[in-house]
Amino acid sequence: MLRILLALCAFILIASGTASAQTVRQVLKEFGLLGTWQTDCNFPPANDNFRTVYEGLANGDVQRTYYNAPGKVYSRFVLKRVSRVSADQILYEQEGQNDLQFVVLRKTGNRYRVFSNHSRAGKVYVQEGKYVKDATATHGMDTPWQTKCHD
Numbered sequence: 001m002l003r004i005l006l007a008l009c010a011f012i013l014i015a016s017g018t019a020s021a022q023t024v025r026q027v028l029k030e031f032g033l034l035g036t037w038q039t040d041c042n043f044p045p046a047n048d049n050f051r052t053v054y055e056g057l058a059n060g061d062v063q064r065t066y067y068n069a070p071g072k073v074y075s076r077f078v079l080k081r082v083s084r085v086s087a088d089q090i091l092y093e094q095e096g097q098n099d100l101q102f103v104v105l106r107k108t109g110n111r112y113r114v115f116s117n118h119s120r121a122g123k124v125y126v127q128e129g130k131y132v133k134d135a136t137a138t139h140g141m142d143t144p145w146q147t148k149c150h151d
Contacts, residue, residue, distance in 0.1 A: 023060030024061050024080065024092070025056040025057070025060050025061065025062050026060070027082045027083075027090075028054060028056075028062050028079070028082060028090075028092075031084065031107065033054050033105070033107070033112070034054050034055070035053075035054060035150055035151040036051065036052070036148070036149045036150050036151075037051070037052040037053075037054070037112065037147065037149060038050065038051045038052065038146055038147065039144045039145070039146055039147070040147075041147060044069070044070045045067040045068055045070060045072075046068060046069060047068050050066050050074065050144075050146075051066070051067040052064065052066055052067075052146055053065045053067070054079075057078070061078050061079060061080060062078070062079040063077070063078050063079070064077050064079055075096070076096055077094035077095060077101070078094065078095050078096055079093065079094050079095075080092075080095050081093040085104060088106055088107055088108060089104055089105065089106050089107070099120070099121070100119065101117055101118065101119045101120070101125075102116075102118050102120075103116065103117045104116035110147055110148045111145045111146060111147050111148075112146055113129060113144060113145045113146065114126050114129070115128065115129050116128070119134075129142055129143055130143065
C-alpha cells in the first residue's frame with residue numbers, strides 16, 4: 001500500500017511539473033506558504049514550538065528550515081517539486097539530510113499542519129495528521145498547527 005501511495009505521489013508531482021511552468025517558489029507563494037511559521041509566534045523556537053521558515057531561492061526552489069531553539073537549525077530541506085492537491089492542500093517533494101520525502105500540508109486560513117510525510121525509503125512519519133511509527137514525536141499524537149508569524 002505504501003509503495004502505491006509513493007508511486008501516486010511521484011506521479012502527481014511529475015504530471016504537475018510538466019503541465020505548468022510555474023516554479024516551486026511561485027506555487028508556494030500563491031498558496032501563501034512563504035514566510036515564517038510557528039506554533040506560537042510570541043515565544044522563541046523550542047522543541048515544542050518549532051519555527052518553520054519557507055524561503056524562496058534564486059533558482060525558483062524553496063528552502064524549508066526548522067529551528068528548535070533561537071538560531072539553532074533542527075533540519076533543512078530544499079523543496080524540488082510541488083503540486084496543489086486541493087484548495088487547502090499542497091504536496092511537495094523535499095530533499096535533504098540524505099533523504100527524499102513527500103509531504104502533504106493542509107492549510108486553513110493563516111495556519112497549516114503536516115497531514116502526511118513519507119520518505120522514498122519507505123519510512124512513514126505522519127499519516128492523516130498524526131505522527132506514526134517512524135516519527136521522533138510521540139506515536140499517535142496530532143501534528144501541531146503552525147501560524148504565520150510574518151512573510
